[in-house]
Amino acid sequence: MAEEKANRKKQAEGDEPRRAQRTTSNVFAFFNQTQIQEFKEAFSMIDADRDGFIGIEDLREIHLSLGRQPSDEELNKMLSECPGQLNFTSFLTLFGEKMHGTDPENTLRQAFEQFDPARVGKLPEEYIKDLLQNMGDNFKEDEIRQVWKEAPISGGVFDYDAFVTLIKRGNQEELAA
Structure with missing residues (x-):
């Protein structure tokens, strides 16, 4: 003790x-x-x-x-x-x-890492879109559009590290302002 x-x-x-x-x-x-x-x-x-x-x-x-x-x-x-x-x-x-039914940050990141063997924290936008439409609970086009409004995508690359932070902690830029 x-x-x-x-x-x-x-x-x-x-x-x-x-x-x-x-x-x-x-x-x-x-x-x-x-x-x-x-x-x-x-x-x-x-x-x-x-x-x-x-x-x-x-x-x-x-x-x-x-x-x-x-x-x-x-x-x-x-x-x-x-x-x-x-x-x-x-x-x-x-x-x-x-x-509130959400997984811890590390669990969410590990889920994305299953599709990112190099563990760079980013995946091609089209690859993520294909996964959402064709695996598990298939997303409809309008559901993907809704997610993409907030998703950190730049130059056709989806930043899942930033996305997990957004899900778990909200928009850090808004919190800093």
């Missing part, structure tokens, strides 16, 4: 390379003020040591209070759903993704 606290302290001071991604998040827009307050209360209940992060010992404590003794493997699996440390914003993001 002392080792975990020392590791968290190192991470908080910036000595640890694996940190939660810092992004301009619109996750708070998913919830009304009452919901955010309820999530904050739940987070505070789980954060037993009150350090602002939920770690393995916090999860163990909440499970023990409910009469359950999960293994370290189970607890680590729960924590692995969050990249980096699990602070309140990350906690809220996880619930936002679950409640």
